[in-house]
Amino acid sequence: MGRIVADNIVDALERHGVSEIFGQSIPSKVFLAATARGIRQVGYRTENAGAAMADAYARVSGKVAVVAAQNGPAAALLVPGLAEALKASIPVVALVQDVAVRSRDRNAFQELDHFRLFSGVAKSTRRIESADHVDDAIDMAFVEAASGRPGPVVLLVPVDVIDEPIGEDTAAPQRRNRYGRYPLDRTLADPGAIAGAADLIASSRRPVAIVGGGVHTAGAYAEVEALQNLGVPVATTVMGKGAVDETSPMSVGVVGYFMAARSRTERLRFVVEEADLVLLVGNRTNQNGTDSWSLYPEGATYIHIDVDGLEVGRNYEASRLVGDAKLTLGALTQALGERDLSAMQSWSATVSERIAHEHATFDRRLAEAVTLSATPIRPERILHDLDGCLDANSLVVADASYSSIWVANFLTARNPVRRFLTPRGLAGLGWGLPFALGAKAAMPDATVHCVTGDGGFGHVWAEMETAVRMQLPVIITVLNNQTLGYQMHSELVLHGDYTDICHFSHVDHAGIANACGVRGVRITDPDDYLLELRRAIDEKVPTLLEVMIDPDAYPPITSFQGSGTLPNGNQ
Numbered sequence: 428m429g430r431i432v433a434d435n436i437v438d439a440l441e442r443h444g445v446s447e448i449f450g451q452s453i454p455s456k457v458f459l460a461a462t463a464r465g466i467r468q469v470g471y472r473t474e475n476a477g478a479a480m481a482d483a484y485a486r487v488s489g490k491v492a493v494v495a496a497q498n499g500p501a502a503a504l505l506v507p508g509l510a511e512a513l514k515a516s517i518p519v520v521a522l523v524q525d526v527a528v529r530s531r532d533r534n535a536f537q538e539l540d541h542f543r544l545f546s547g548v549a550k551s552t553r554r555i556e557s558a559d560h561v562d563d564a565i566d567m568a569f570v571e572a573a574s575g576r577p578g579p580v581v582l583l584v585p586v587d588v589i590d591e592p593i594g595e596d597t598a599a600p601q602r603r604n605r606y607g608r609y610p611l612d613r614t615l616a617d618p619g620a621i622a623g624a625a626d627l628i629a630s631s632r633r634p635v636a637i638v639g640g641g642v643h644t645a646g647a648y649a650e651v652e653a654l655q656n657l658g659v660p661v662a663t664t665v666m667g668k669g670a671v672d673e674t675s676p677m678s679v680g681v682v683g684y685f686m687a688a689r690s691r692t693e694r695l696r697f698v699v700e701e702a703d704l705v706l707l708v709g710n711r712t713n714q715n716g717t718d719s720w721s722l723y724p725e726g727a728t729y730i731h732i733d734v735d736g737l738e739v740g741r742n743y744e745a746s747r748l749v750g751d752a753k754l755t756l757g758a759l760t761q762a763l764g765e766r767d768l769s770a771m772q773s774w775s776a777t778v779s780e781r782i783a784h785e786h787a788t789f790d791r792r793l794a795e796a797v798t799l800s801a802t803p804i805r806p807e808r809i810l811h812d813l814d815g816c817l818d819a820n821s822l823v824v825a826d827a828s829y830s831s832i833w834v835a836n837f838l839t840a841r842n843p844v845r846r847f848l849t850p851r852g853l854a855g856l857g858w859g860l861p862f863a864l865g866a867k868a869a870m871p872d873a874t875v876h877c878v879t880g881d882g883g884f885g886h887v888w889a890e891m892e893t894a895v896r897m898q899l900p901v902i903i904t905v906l907n908n909q910t911l912g913y914q915m916h917s918e919l920v921l922h923g924d925y926t927d928i929c930h931f932s933h934v935d936h937a938g939i940a941n942a943c944g945v946r947g948v949r950i951t952d953p954d955d956y957l958l959e960l961r962r963a964i965d966e967k968v969p970t971l972l973e974v975m976i977d978p979d980a981y982p983p984i985t986s987f988q989g990s991g992t993l994p995n996g997n998q
Contacts, residue, residue, distance in 0.1 A: 451477075474496050479503070487848070539582065651708070675838045682699055683716045820874055860879065891940055
């Protein structure tokens, strides 16, 4: 059998370093050709979960991820995952089989205007129209996904084009460029602007840096550490967690809308609120990260480093340093090393002593605030035990809602690298398990933990079968309070009552896991979790630990502070 366009597509994907494609059976000819070339197909159960898997794979691997789907309803189910990737700046190429060219605009089966469908959730949507268009279209898709501010790109391929025969054109140039890793092109901010920013920092007395997910994208870990060594305390957003060693006396921790009592950063708000200069690095200054834009000081001077010029100064008027975080922050710290930084020395010493004290006393303060041996089980106890099991080979994924907040507050980043994944672009429920599977596909030797609530986990039960079939042994901790906790508690705060859909019927999640071939264990005694967790780490098989937690427990969200309508379950 001669070569067809599907073979050319796989040639191009292989050239860009693609080793996994997330997808079901369609486009079949592409998957058959890819399998023959050693490209692994990671078969999801639902397209929305598949897009989330690809997102997490890209975050962990540093590669542009590829997810595939059929036209119509399957393509439509990619939309939520691509929307998260767009907001979170994650490069994904979605390869979507389209109806045949000859059937277009004739109400073909599952025909849909995919250009309109994806217009709000992708950087662009392209279509491969013929065999001689394959390399151009795929190269442009990968370049666009990986360059500038990364994000998803959709590539449509009509089914009859996929099957189109191709001849051997020996005169055609052989392409060698590889565009599968990101960031593809690093840019440096204007040197004059960098010098001006260095002057501003050198003349400040109480500076702070707040770094976001852009630091992970750029791999700017050494540069952030160098900034700390110069005496600038560093805080992170949730997506920026892991960008610094949180045990360092110059690491504030995660700041945002959950700095109330019991939080790790409760007593460190002053570092941000009293700053006279705020350096933002790869930080979107979004609502949650700024506590509804109330946390960052109004009178401070702002400097903003970001690869996307539209984000610079979006919510806080700032000196503009538009460029790659690694290159630009590196140039800035070099410039700072040539300046007199004595103005901030007193502040730096005070801050480092205070941070070190808060780090050292946090466990004691938490034990005073919460009964960690209580039943129903406290989420803080579970996170405390999980934290003690993390090492350099661990990777933690959180679902949205409360799960992300528990992880951000009660787990410790010790090695600067992207090892904490949270869906913070759109923060949709149900991302936890597929994120974990995508991360495990990217790092098969890592111990991947997924922390999710029963509300989020209910979206993606079916993907437990994926974990078994695709041999992706992740450890799932389901914090089961049989409620939509965040919705219930926020409704109580806002309205004094909550809607009747906040409570769930009894579900045996551990039983469902066992039925799927996952080792499922229900935990009602807090002492049992650590034993079962260690067993799961040692055995390296897909495991679900269903922990029955206190339904009245809620994270330290600042808007809940002092509410008289919430239960007393956090006392």
